[in-house]
Amino acid sequence: MGNLQNERDAEQEWADNLLRQFGAVYDCDTHGYAVGSSDEEALEKAVRSGRAAPYGGRHPDEAEALLRKARRATPDFCPGCSAGSK
Numbered sequence: 001m002g003n004l005q006n007e008r009d010a011e012q013e014w015a016d017n018l019l020r021q022f023g024a025v026y027d028c029d030t031h032g033y034a035v036g037s038s039d040e041e042a043l044e045k046a047v048r049s050g051r052a053a054p055y056g057g058r059h060p061d062e063a064e065a066l067l068r069k070a071r072r073a074t075p076d077f078c079p080g081c082s083a084g085s086k
């Protein structure tokens, strides 16, 4: 019971960490919100790394899908910054 949920959380965390590691996702310095970088190359690097060493022995395609999904789920702009506090 609850194992599937834990497994999904762990996958999410893996994807999130990888995206951050390559700069595809970062935290706004001012507000601390997770923001997706517009740097496509950062995402591609994270995807290449993820495919080379997928989480939990998954298929590389699954690893890539996880990473792309996690990136899509992250807003492109910090909600605090886009509220106009520049």
Ligand SMILES: [Zn+2]
Residues within 6 Å of the ligand: 028, 029, 030, 031, 032, 033, 078, 079, 080, 081, 082
């Ligand atoms: Zn911000």
